[in-house]
Amino acid sequence: MEGIFHTEKRGSEIVLIGQPDVKDKKLDNKIAVPNILSFLTYGNWDQEIKGLDQFEEDLHPTNISGLYYAYHIMVGLGTVFIGLMVISLFQLVRGKLFQTKWILWSLMFMMPFPYIANTTGWYTAELGRQPWLVYNLLRTSAGASPTVSSGNTLFTLLGFIGLYLLLGMLFLLLIGKIINKGPHHVELSTEKI
């Protein structure tokens, strides 16, 4: 999740950006702040955090890089949201939010990102749980139905993809309609304060 392949004795850093290289067990091009992760996890700057090397190979998540990216996208976006909201609130209290154009523009373009953050958060939970279906109790491979063939599951998967595609298009259509209609009774003020 945090891309820690090796255990660091003197506290772990938090990685902002970096590309996991699962085969060589390292992060490429990383930008990291030292000791923050230990503090966030244990409230202690020097606490040791177990890296992946502390766990048996067959207990590793099956998709380490997918998990790493899903988690970082979620947390990264979340941090951006919090930051932007704090700035917006600050400007709102000062009564200047509706005059600060760059904040309004950024808020408008933030529209799709909560959806992405939600989805990647879900991926984090599901990928991070692997190879367990119920942690320490039931393996994913043991939870599959022995009698349902992969052809049947592919059929239903395709069905759901089609259904969600349809629902997605309906969503865009109806949201577009609402946006087109615009807000009620708002007079755009042009005067500068």
Place this chain on the structure above:
Amino acid sequence: MEFFWYVVLMGILAVYLVLDGYDFGAGIIHLFFADTERDKKVITNSIGPFWDANEVWLIAAGGVLFFAFPTLYASSFSGFYLPLIMILWLLIFRAIGLEMRGQVHHPMWESIWDKAFGIASLLLALFFGIALGNIVRGVNLGMVQNGVSTQEAHFFFLPLWNPTFSPQANELGIIDWFTLFLGIVSTVALTIHGANWIIYKTNSSLNPKLKKVVFALNIVLLVLVCISLQIWHFIEPKPFHNFVENPILWFFPLMTFVGILGLFKVRSFKKDGHGFLFSTLFLVGGFASIAVSIFPNVLPSTNKVNPSLTIYNTAAHEYGLNAGLSWFFIALALVIVYFIIQYRVFSGKMDDIGYGEH
């Protein structure tokens, strides 16, 4: 303790059948009899505030099944994988049909969602009857071939149909002439039930016509029920053994026939709610009679090698069943409160509540 949870599960399913049954039925009436915009509005208004709450009972049934009879849950959700997913798709289509219709005012848009809602309702009524048929008929547990199980004793998988459509073939399918017959019975019964609900909850211009429809369909239903009793004997050699041992259980078949005979007087009822009452008696009585006739089996085996799934060999551990009790009563109390509030708020005729309008 198993028996307690069995009664709870069957009770929840019966409530689901009665409640979601009327909104499936209303959907079928909507598909075949509602021609004017006004009638369509009135029908969707009459089920609008209820249908999604009604479907919660299906989820409750799934929850109790998962918790109290996990082996049955695992077995049937694997074995009936395809039809269950299709039922899910139909439920989704029905819901978006209801909710999307009022969003855009265009004749094409409205007619697409009207059809989605109506056809999904019709197919759901049919599918639930077919599901009941599958449970009465039983399945090839353990997928026995030439006297040898190819899977663990409680596993099976059914394709949608086999080429012969026979309930007695070696390779069974979900749809055969027996299950299809029960599907038609349930479709007719739920159509009557839905029509009664509309008569009860609205003053629509359709009501006099719907009373005639109920009367006509009731004749069909009576004939179908008599035939199904006959072929039921053919599928299950001793369908009445539980009734013979416990004569008090004849109450349920009696209830069914009171319901069906009462409905013949539909045109002379003083109160609009009476028809709904009688179709409820029919549905609950019929469902309970079927459950009683296969008890203690919940999924009979069609082969000699593996035993049928009963409430005893599929139940969860005693500790779990006891622990669930307290939570169950809390949830039940919440549900009852919610149910009373909901039906109070939306009591009386509902022609003009304007459901789903924008």
